[in-house]
Amino acid sequence: MDYQRARYLTEGGLALLLVLLGAVLYIEAPSFVSGWAFNIPGTTDVALAPVFFPRLAAILIVLAALGVLLTMRMRTGPLPLLETGKEAYRKSIAGLAGITALIVLVPITGFVVTSAVFVILAAALGGYRNWLVLIPVAIAAPLILWFVFRYGLYVGLPHGLLF
Amino acid sequence: MLEDLLSAAGAVFHWYTFAAIALGMVGGLVIGAIPGLTATMGMALLSPFTFFMDPVIGISFLIGLYKGGIFGGTISAVLIGTPGTASNAAVVADGFALRNQGKAGLALHAGLLGALAGDLAGSVSLVFLAPLLASVAIHFGPQEFFALILFSLTMVCYVSGTSLAKGLVAASLGIFLALIGTDPIGGVPRLNFGIPELSSGIETIAIVTGVFGITEVLIQMEKFGREKIPGSRAAVALGSMRIPISSLIPRWWTFLRSALIGTFIGVLPGIGSETSTWVSYGIAKRSSKHPERFGEGELDGVIAPEAASSAECGAAMIPMLVFGIPGDIVTAILMSAFVAQGLQPGPFLLTEHRDVIYSLFISVLISSVFLYVIGRITMPWWGRVLRIPGPLLYSLVTVFCVVGTYSVHSQMFDVYMMLIFGVVGYLMRKLGIAVAPMILAFILSTILEESLRRGLVQSGGDILAFAERPIAAVFFGLTALVIASFVWGEVRRRKEQGALASVEQAETVD
Numbered sequence: 054m055d056y057q058r059a060r061y062l063t064e065g066g067l068a069l070l071l072v073l074l075g076a077v078l079y080i081e082a083p084s085f086v087s088g089w090a091f092n093i094p095g096t097t098d099v100a101l102a103p104v105f106f107p108r109l110a111a112i113l114i115v116l117a118a119l120g121v122l123l124t125m126r127m128r129t130g131p132l133p134l135l136e137t138g139k140e141a142y143r144k145s146i147a148g149l150a151g152i153t154a155l156i157v158l159v160p161i162t163g164f165v166v167t168s169a170v171f172v173i174l175a176a177a178l179g180g181y182r183n184w185l186v187l188i189p190v191a192i193a194a195p196l197i198l199w200f201v202f203r204y205g206l207y208v209g210l211p212h213g214l215l216f
Numbered sequence: 217m218l219e220d221l222l223s224a225a226g227a228v229f230h231w232y233t234f235a236a237i238a239l240g241m242v243g244g245l246v247i248g249a250i251p252g253l254t255a256t257m258g259m260a261l262l263s264p265f266t267f268f269m270d271p272v273i274g275i276s277f278l279i280g281l282y283k284g285g286i287f288g289g290t291i292s293a294v295l296i297g298t299p300g301t302a303s304n305a306a307v308v309a310d311g312f313a314l315r316n317q318g319k320a321g322l323a324l325h326a327g328l329l330g331a332l333a334g335d336l337a338g339s340v341s342l343v344f345l346a347p348l349l350a351s352v353a354i355h356f357g358p359q360e361f362f363a364l365i366l367f368s369l370t371m372v373c374y375v376s377g378t379s380l381a382k383g384l385v386a387a388s389l390g391i392f393l394a395l396i397g398t399d400p401i402g403g404v405p406r407l408n409f410g411i412p413e414l415s416s417g418i419e420t421i422a423i424v425t426g427v428f429g430i431t432e433v434l435i436q437m438e439k440f441g442r443e444k445i446p447g448s449r450a451a452v453a454l455g456s457m458r459i460p461i462s463s464l465i466p467r468w469w470t471f472l473r474s475a476l477i478g479t480f481i482g483v484l485p486g487i488g489s490e491t492s493t494w495v496s497y498g499i500a501k502r503s504s505k506h507p508e509r510f511g512e513g514e515l516d517g518v519i520a521p522e523a524a525s526s527a528e529c530g531a532a533m534i535p536m537l538v539f540g541i542p543g544d545i546v547t548a549i550l551m552s553a554f555v556a557q558g559l560q561p562g563p564f565l566l567t568e569h570r571d572v573i574y575s576l577f578i579s580v581l582i583s584s585v586f587l588y589v590i591g592r593i594t595m596p597w598w599g600r601v602l603r604i605p606g607p608l609l610y611s612l613v614t615v616f617c618v619v620g621t622y623s624v625h626s627q628m629f630d631v632y633m634m635l636i637f638g639v640v641g642y643l644m645r646k647l648g649i650a651v652a653p654m655i656l657a658f659i660l661s662t663i664l665e666e667s668l669r670r671g672l673v674q675s676g677g678d679i680l681a682f683a684e685r686p687i688a689a690v691f692f693g694l695t696a697l698v699i700a701s702f703v704w705g706e707v708r709r710r711k712e713q714g715a716l717a718s719v720e721q722a723e724t725v726d
Contacts, residue, residue, distance in 0.1 A: 067647060071385060078392070087405040101673060103399035103406050106665045110395055113388040120381030127706055128379055129713070134646040141438035148437035149639065152430065152614055156631050159618065168618070172611045179440035179607025187608060194612055198619050206268040208623045
């Protein structure tokens with residue numbers, strides 16, 4: 054598939070997806086509002102209704118998406134999505150998995166331990182293996198943050214099973 | 217006003233305020249100097265730290281960070297030819313050329329002097345223009361606010377990225393995201409999908425940290441192991457940093473003109489320092505007696521963009537403080553820090569919190585001097601900052617993102633939202649959609665909705681009545697002008713492409 058065709062497919066697909074999102078939001082807007090979606094009792098002003106602006110936003114999403122669709126052929130510059138190689142995507146997906154693991158594990162194993170392990174693993178897998186620097190920094194940074202937040206800003210960072 | 221400033225000076229002249237500015241500035245210089253880390257990202261990561269501080273100290277820290285971050289980008293622009301932020305791109309040509317001639321210290325010092333001049337101009341304009349504009353803004357009704365926000369958003373969509381349509385997509389998504397929570401007029405829950413944590417809406421810091429912090433980490437992770445980041449190169453020899461006064465005096469007009477350009481563009485919402493630096497560089501080149509020296513290591517080519525970008529720091533705060541309308545992402549983050557401190561930016565901020573705001577004015581002025589002093593003292597070490605290895609740096613940035621977002625409400629839900637928006641930001645960057653319109657629309661959406669709905673109620677549902685108010689009509693006209701200019705530009709570009717294609721076809725036939 055040539056570059057321009059792939060580009061049209063990507064941008065066209067995105068625009069259609071947004072049109073669909075806007076349409077669903079417009080139709081379903083009343084069901085997303087608790088209480089009086091169309092009018093506040095005792096008033097007749099449409100602008101006062103909580104559903105008024107969400108519907109306007111839905112129209113804006115549809116119009117903007119149509120704008121993307123109509124101007125698709127005018128854009129000729131590179132699209133980063135198609136410029137990025139598979140290897141790069143693999144790395145960022147691995148990174149995303151690592152960050153997700155960090156966020157999921159923080160409430161379970163505690164901020165300090167999880168962050169230290171994350172920094173060591175992420176940096177080492179990223180190619181930095183100067184252990185004499187990496188390990189002290191990975192342990193010291195979360196500890197310092199923990200102390201600054203706990204005793205300086207009076208914010209307790211998540212404790213877990215370990216620390 | 218002078219009395220207010222003098223009494224505020226008493227409140228500011230304490231070691232802890234100075235320490236906050238200095239700490240913020242050093243942090244900003246380091247963050248700005250590292251390619252990939254920007255002042256915006258630094259503000260997003262560190263602003264939650266200030267929510268628990270005294271407003272003057274916390275916001276002084278952020279102002280230091282902002283100014284340091286903007287100038288920090290020049291360090292990597294000069295030393296490794298890679299601008300730390302987009303606004304420093306104009307410095308690369310002459311700054312890097314000077315570095316290759318062994319005059320990196322000279323280029324950095326000239327840039328620092330330019331930044332000092334610009335920063336002072338922006339700060340002075342903030343101190344004197346903000347109270348004047350606030351007295352006008354007090355008379356703004358919902359119609360004027362609606363028209364002004366519409367104009368700001370259109371400008372942001374126009375100048376961010378390469379496509380107005382994509383900018384509008386980002387802005388409309390931002391508006392949609394801001395609807396989640398509670399209806400601002402009726403107070404009924406809206407679009408929270410039964411999730412209790414969404415009843416007060418999505419936390420701004422979660423979105424900003426996600427799309428700037430996590431997104432950047434994911435982008436940088438793509439390069440891990442594949443290429444050495446510029447920072448891993450050996451430290452650069454700076455050479456002499458001395459600039460003779462005799463070579464500065466003839467350049468006074470470059471300093472002043474560039475500072476004024478930056479200040480003027482900074483006050484306009486949405487344009488950003490990327491524009492002012494190139495405008496300033498272009499004018500400096502055109503008015504120079506030796507335009508051929510530009511790009512070869514001309515000092516004016518460093519001074520002009522630096523003065524313009526630093527002038528924007530103070531000037532961009534004017535619309536944020538006076539109208540509650542941030543012109544760019546950095547001031548939007550600054551605005552959320554104000555709100556977190558219980559200071560609602562808008563026409564009444566200067567009257568209701570006079571003491572705090574005048575203290576901040578003093579902080580802004582002090583930080584201009586700090587920028588030069590700290591920049592000059594720390595200059596010999598800047599080369600080392602660039603040597604921080606990427607994998608270590610970005611794994612630490614991830615931890616900062618988690619901590620900063622969690623600390624706002626002490627709930628993991630915000631951190632989950634940050635992760636989601638990190639992925640959204642990554643996809644947007646890959647699809648060539650600028651994130652700035654989304655963030656600004658998200659922040660401005662509540663005022664936009666309130667002003668539109670209140671205006672419609674006042675006019676009995678007649679939207680055309682908005683244009684009967686002169687100030688609103690001016691902003692509507694400017695908005696139409698921006699859209700028309702975009703359409704005209706696109707049509708002209710299409711014609712040129714068509715003409716080029718037919719010439720190429722004719723040549724092939726021949």
